[in-house]
Amino acid sequence: MTQLFDFGLVGLGVMGRNFLLNVADHHFFAIGLDTDAQKVSDLIDEGHSDIIEGTLDKVAFIKKLTRPRKIMLLVPAGRPVDHVIADLVPLLDSGDLIIDGGNSHFEDTNRRFTSLKSKDIYFMGAGVSGGSEGARKGPSIMPGGDPEAYEIIKPIFEAVAAKVNDEPCVNFMGKGSAGNYVKMIHNGIEYSLMQLIGESYQLMKLGLKQDNHRLKQTYHDWNQGVLQSFLVEITSQIFDKKDDFTSGDLVDQILDKAKQKGTGKWTSQNAMDLGVAIPTIDAAVSMRQISSMKDIRMKASEKYTERSDGFAPEISVEEVRDALYFAFIMSYAQGMDQLSRASKEYQYDLNLQSIAQIWRGGCIIRARFLEDIHLAYKNDSSLENLLLSPAIIDKVNSVVGATRKVVQYTVAKGIPTLALSNALNYFDVFKSAELPLNLIQAQRDLFGSHTYERKDRSGVFHSEWD
Numbered sequence: 001m002t003q004l005f006d007f008g009l010v011g012l013g014v015m016g017r018n019f020l021l022n023v024a025d026h027h028f029f030a031i032g033l034d035t036d037a038q039k040v041s042d043l044i045d046e047g048h049s050d051i052i053e054g055t056l057d058k059v060a061f062i063k064k065l066t067r068p069r070k071i072m073l074l075v076p077a078g079r080p081v082d083h084v085i086a087d088l089v090p091l092l093d094s095g096d097l098i099i100d101g102g103n104s105h106f107e108d109t110n111r112r113f114t115s116l117k118s119k120d121i122y123f124m125g126a127g128v129s130g131g132s133e134g135a136r137k138g139p140s141i142m143p144g145g146d147p148e149a150y151e152i153i154k155p156i157f158e159a160v161a162a163k164v165n166d167e168p169c170v171n172f173m174g175k176g177s178a179g180n181y182v183k184m185i186h187n188g189i190e191y192s193l194m195q196l197i198g199e200s201y202q203l204m205k206l207g208l209k210q211d212n213h214r215l216k217q218t219y220h221d222w223n224q225g226v227l228q229s230f231l232v233e234i235t236s237q238i239f240d241k242k243d244d245f246t247s248g249d250l251v252d253q254i255l256d257k258a259k260q261k262g263t264g265k266w267t268s269q270n271a272m273d274l275g276v277a278i279p280t281i282d283a284a285v286s287m288r289q290i291s292s293m294k295d296i297r298m299k300a301s302e303k304y305t306e307r308s309d310g311f312a313p314e315i316s317v318e319e320v321r322d323a324l325y326f327a328f329i330m331s332y333a334q335g336m337d338q339l340s341r342a343s344k345e346y347q348y349d350l351n352l353q354s355i356a357q358i359w360r361g362g363c364i365i366r367a368r369f370l371e372d373i374h375l376a377y378k379n380d381s382s383l384e385n386l387l388l389s390p391a392i393i394d395k396v397n398s399v400v401g402a403t404r405k406v407v408q409y410t411v412a413k414g415i416p417t418l419a420l421s422n423a424l425n426y427f428d429v430f431k432s433a434e435l436p437l438n439l440i441q442a443q444r445d446l447f448g449s450h451t452y453e454r455k456d457r458s459g460v461f462h463s464e465w466d
């Protein structure tokens with residue numbers, strides 16, 4: 001009798017292979033499909049042959065799946081996803097489920113969702129976070145689409161996802177493209193946290209003269225406290241890595257140009273469309289762009305030789321830690337704000353508490369602070385903004401003073417902190433009852449009769465300014 005499989009996966013790169021092995025670890029029969037024979041044999045070489053199979057033959061792959069078929073794609077976002085779907089659909093039956101586990105743009109997911117619905121095939125966009133290690137040992141999974149389609153895959157996703165307090169880091173995010181949308185925001189926050197850690201590194205290297213050995217210890221220590229997070233933990237690990245080609249450390253040999261696949265940029269672009277301000281995330285995206293202008297930066301550094309001799313306060317490592325914590329809070333707050341606006345705009349009906357809950361483990365932005373976010377929304381499900389939660393207000397108040405000192409220091413010393421100083425400015429703007437935008441309204445009305453509203457009476461006004 002032919003063996004039937006519970007779960008199929010298309011795309012046996014490292015992520016796909018690891019995800020499939022994870023599924024098999026949880027006693028589900030899993031089959032992988034790829035066009036590359038090497039990748040198929042790499043999967044088979046991993047063992048588990050009694051429960052795993054790999055194939056190059058899409059017809060055999062489809063025939064061997066139990067119905068309704070559950071097929072996950074882990075192929076590069078964009079055209080490859082459309083090609084695989086077009087290849088599989090003629091072989092599928094009504095009620096089968098295709099899950100796109102890549103970083104697809106949410107608008108592509110909407111298009112695919114509608115098109116497959118008309119063919120009576122379920123489509124789900126599921127963000128999967130945690131890199132190849134997460135895929136193998138337990139990722140955070142953000143599925144969206146039809147709630148009844150989620151029920152089909154739920155037992156497998158709950159089994160393979162990371163666990164925090166025995167709760168799986170997966171939950172149904174919402175209708176349509178909600179899963180990919182939530183993953184996009186995850187990545188925007190990821191960009192921001194990474195940039196902020198980078199700025200703390202440069203500031204402690206140039207300002208506090210910490211060498212790599214010391215930096216390793218500093219990030220290790222920080223990871224024991226409020227900053228405990230996957231990204232701070234791996235940062236410590238990075239400073240420990242020796243270079244294979246020279247006698248120095250690897251980090252010093254890596255070119256300072258950061259690449260990007262686009263999810264951070266999409267977050268910023270979409271925030272503009274929604275009219276949500278996420279300037280710290282935007283700054284992190286801009287820094288990736290500025291980093292790639294290496295040649296021009298090198299020329300400029302020779303031409304602008306200003307010595308920064310302005311007053312700089314003495315700062316301690318603990319104050320830098322507090323400033324980083326402050327800016328982490330601002331980054332998460334901006335991401336949550338965007339989620340809350342998008343939920344209304346796209347009728348996703350997102351549950352922010354549930355999102356914070358599944359981000360506590362498995363994903364790249366997992367951090368102790370996510371427990372605080374989770375509790376903030378648990379205690380007040382209609383919380384308007386994370387920064388208005390009493391518990392978060394206390395945390396922000398406890399570190400804002402140190403942040404001001406650190407930003408003052410970096411400005412005086414000319415150490416760039418586009419994201420950190422931006423986080424502080426965002427906060428100052430956020431808590432300002434009065435902003436100078438009345439003047440902008442006056443300017444608009446003066447040169448273009450664009451009208452303005454008044455503080456003391458309702459209605460729309462225009463003045464003759466001459």
Ligand code: 6PG
Pocket residue numbers: 103128129130131187190259260261262263264363364
């Ligand atoms: C994750 C990550 C992952 C992302 C990489 C690279 O959650 O596992 O977000 O999905 O692809 O972090 O992203 P960039 O190439 O844009 O930096």
